[in-house]
Amino acid sequence: MTQHIFGKECPICGQISYYDKRVVCTDDGSVVRRVIFRGDDGKEKHKLFLKCKHDSCNAEIVHEEDCEDYV
Secondary structure, X not given: OHHHEEEEEOOOOOOEEEEEHHHHOOOOXXXXXXXXXXXXXXXXXXXXXXXXXXXXXXXXEEEEEOOOOOO
């Protein structure tokens, strides 16, 4: 299960929020994401626009992730 979880530090409050790729990489519209390409192989990566999960912050966290197996 932990292979699906990643942590990201908030640039505003410095706290780490944890996200599940099975949730943030879905195509249900709950997370804004854009497709970006890396390297000559054309492998897709996604730029995710996440929200900090700490009550006092709620800042936007931008994270690049390979969502290919989760979409």
